[in-house]
Amino acid sequence: xxxxxxxxxxxxxxxxxxxxxxxxxxxxxxxxxxxxxxxxxxxxxxxxxxxxxxxxxxxxxxxxxxxxxxxxxxxxxxxxxxxxxxxxxxxxxxxxxxxxxxxxxxxxxxxxxxxxxxxxxxxxxxxxxxxxxxxxxxxxxxxxxxxxxxxxxxxxxxxxxxxxxxxxxxxxxxxxxxxxxxxxxxxxxxxxxxxxxxxxxxxxxxxxxxxxxxxxxxxxxxxxxxxxxxxxxxxxxxxxxxxxxxxxxxxxxxxxxxxxxxxxxxxxxxxxxxxxxxxxxxxxxxxxxxxxxxxxxxxxxxxxxxxxxxxxxxxxxxxxxxxxxxxxxxxxxxxxxxxxxxxxxxxxxxxxxxxxxxxxxxxxxxxxxxxxxxxxxxxxxxxxxxxxxxxxxxxxxxxxxxxxxxxxxxxxxxxxxxxxxxxxxxxxxxxxxxxxxxxxxxxxxxxxxxx
RNA sequence: GUCCCCAUCGUCUAGCCUGGUCCAGGACACCGCCCUUUCACGGCGGCGACGGGGGUUCAAAUCCCCCUGGGGACGCCA
Numbered sequence: 054x055x056x057x058x059x060x061x062x063x064x065x066x067x068x069x070x071x072x073x074x075x076x077x078x079x080x081x082x083x084x085x086x087x088x089x090x091x092x093x094x095x096x097x098x099x100x101x102x103x104x105x106x107x108x109x110x111x112x113x114x115x116x117x118x119x120x121x122x123x124x125x126x127x128x129x130x131x132x133x134x135x136x137x138x139x140x141x142x143x144x145x146x147x148x149x150x151x152x153x154x155x156x157x158x159x160x161x162x163x164x165x166x167x168x169x170x171x172x173x174x175x176x177x178x179x180x181x182x183x184x185x186x187x188x189x190x191x192x193x194x195x196x197x198x199x200x201x202x203x204x205x206x207x208x209x210x211x212x213x214x215x216x217x218x219x220x221x222x223x224x225x226x227x228x229x230x231x232x233x234x235x236x237x238x239x240x241x242x243x244x245x246x247x248x249x250x251x252x253x254x255x256x257x258x259x260x261x262x263x264x265x266x267x268x269x270x271x272x273x274x275x276x277x278x279x280x281x282x283x284x285x286x287x288x289x290x291x292x293x294x295x296x297x298x299x300x301x302x303x304x305x306x307x308x309x310x311x312x313x314x315x316x317x318x319x320x321x322x323x324x325x326x327x328x329x330x331x332x333x334x335x336x337x338x339x340x341x342x343x344x345x346x347x348x349x350x351x352x353x354x355x356x357x358x359x360x361x362x363x364x365x366x367x368x369x370x371x372x373x374x375x376x377x378x379x380x381x382x383x384x385x386x387x388x389x390x391x392x393x394x395x396x397x398x399x400x401x402x403x404x405x406x407x408x409x410x411x412x413x414x415x416x417x418x419x420x421x422x423x424x425x426x427x428x429x430x431x432x433x434x435x436x437x438x439x440x441x442x443x444x445x446x447x448x449x450x451x452x453x454x455x456x457x458x459x460x461x462x463x464x465x466x467x468x469x470x471x472x473x474x475x476x477x478x479x480x481x482x483x484x485x486x487x488x489x490x491x492x493x494x495x496x497x498x499x500x501x502x503x504x
Numbered sequence: 505g506u507c508c509c510c511a512u513c514g515u516c517u518a519g520c521c522u523g524g525u526c527c528a529g530g531a532c533a534c535c536g537c538c539c540u541u542u543c544a545c546g547g548c549g550g551c552g553a554c555g556g557g558g559g560u561u562c563a564a565a566u567c568c569c570c571c572u573g574g575g576g577a578c579g580c581c582a
Contacts, residue, residue: 060582062581064581095582097581099581174508179508182508184508187506187507188507188508188578189507189577189578190506190577195580197580198580199580201580203580203582204582207582208582223576224508224510224577226576226582227576228507228576228577228578249509251509251510251575252576254574254575256515258575259575260576288516291517291531292516293516293517295517295518295530299517299530299531301530301532319509320511320517320575321510321575321576322515322517324515324516325515325516325533327515327516327532328515328531328533329532330532331531331532331533334545338545377545377546378543378544378545449541450541460541460542461541461542463542464542465542465543468542475542475543476542476543476544478543478544479542479544479545480542
């Protein structure tokens with residue numbers, strides 16, 4: 054039975070490297086039909102914050118990684134917070150003391166004893182790594198002078214107690230693993246298998262950190278910046294692992310079905326925002342329509358109320374028509390603005406084109422009055438406040454005939470008249486979704502600007 | 505500084521273990537064309553890499569060594 058754990062310490066927010074570690078553990082556990090355990094490594098009471106603890110839970114849940122055992126969930130090996138496992142840690146310390154695996158130094162702290170001059174870590178992704186113990190630094194402290202256990206002791210003792218079979222963590226732990234292996238052995242416990250994941254590097258080539266201002270690092274930041282959890286998971290999955298058939302768009306299910314620890318690479322990977330963005334756009338387009346509508350709606354900001362007033366069906370229909378143009382959930386706001394705002398002025402790019410592009414200005418001058426006139430001749434059906442699909446098609450055709458313009462010459466200024474912008478969602482959809490009185494208002498102001 | 509790890513297009517990578525099918529395949533980004541009565545989506549195409557040097561071999565991206573480059577670890581933090 055495979056048992057893996059993700060053991061973050063709540064001394065900072067859940068960052069993307071941690072999320073990737075969690076993800077690989079999670080996917081591996083699911084693939085193997087094993088258990089995914091969440092354990093809080095909070096032995097550093099000074100720096101552990103409840104706020105971060107919550108952030109870790111929220112982040113994991115947002116990404117869809119449910120843990121089988123852990124805080125809030127319980128399990129056979131409770132408790133799952135190291136701060137509550139002092140007793141077990143001290144018992145392990147006693148065991149190490151009596152077996153000679155550890156000793157108390159002249160300063161009164163318990164240290165691991167390096168028994169050999171060499172330790173070999175057999176790693177699933179990196180192969181055999183040989184360490185000379187003298188190069189590992191001083192023998193690690195297990196119990197501080199105040200008697201509390203350190204990370205090394207606590208981590209290993211808990212891994213033993215919780216019967217962890219595979220330790221999957223970042224490559225920055227490789228030298229720790231050498232020390233930990235010694236502790237497992239001194240404890241007379243079976244040594245789990247190890248897999249050290251290659252590090253994620255920032256755009257500057259150094260280990261990704263919060264300080265790296267060029268890109269986001271914490272999971273909550275990605276959430277609030279308009280990324281879909283599916284996109285972030287997909288992206289993270291591809292950092293250091295590849296699908297056997299090179300499939301690039303992967304759901305959690307896809308990843309679970311085809312995951313193999315043996316396929317994990319061992320070269321550090323640079324975080325590529327472009328790819329994340331691409332994946333985000335792909336997932337916005339391809340998830341369930343209702344889910345996309347809900348997600349986009351979260352980002353509609355000030356237009357949310359008006360949108361709600363127009364009914365759920367309206368927004369779902371809009372998203373169905375227009376989500377192809379969204380690459381980030383934040384695009385929801387611009388979308389909502391185009392559909393319901395009563396103050397859509399002209400974008401700078403339009404006014405600039407009007408001033409500096411004689412051809413565009415000429416086309417705009419021609420189409421603007423024609424467009425306004427066309428709209429004024431339209432009768433809405435019954436109690437509708439928007440054009441029907443047919444009418445939307447009809448008004449563009451009428452404007453086309455009356456102006457004698459076609460193609461880009463027609464649509465570029467027409468788009469400006471309808472949306473106040475030179476680019477954006479599909480025009481036909483905009484015409485059929487925007488309230489008719491608003492369309493007329495915009496047409497009027499476009500006449501004012503263009504003629 | 506010491507130790508460990510790594511090295512294929514700008515980026516993520518396939519291939520490397522089990523040398524030949526690789527004058528190196530895919531994806532993102534970028535550029536062009538097509539589709540579309542506009543943009544986007546989509547389709548097609550282009551640009552673009554085995555860090556260098558030695559070996560081993562009939563044959564090396566693939567195996568070995570050196571160099572260089574990058575990263576990580578060296579806490580009574582985790």
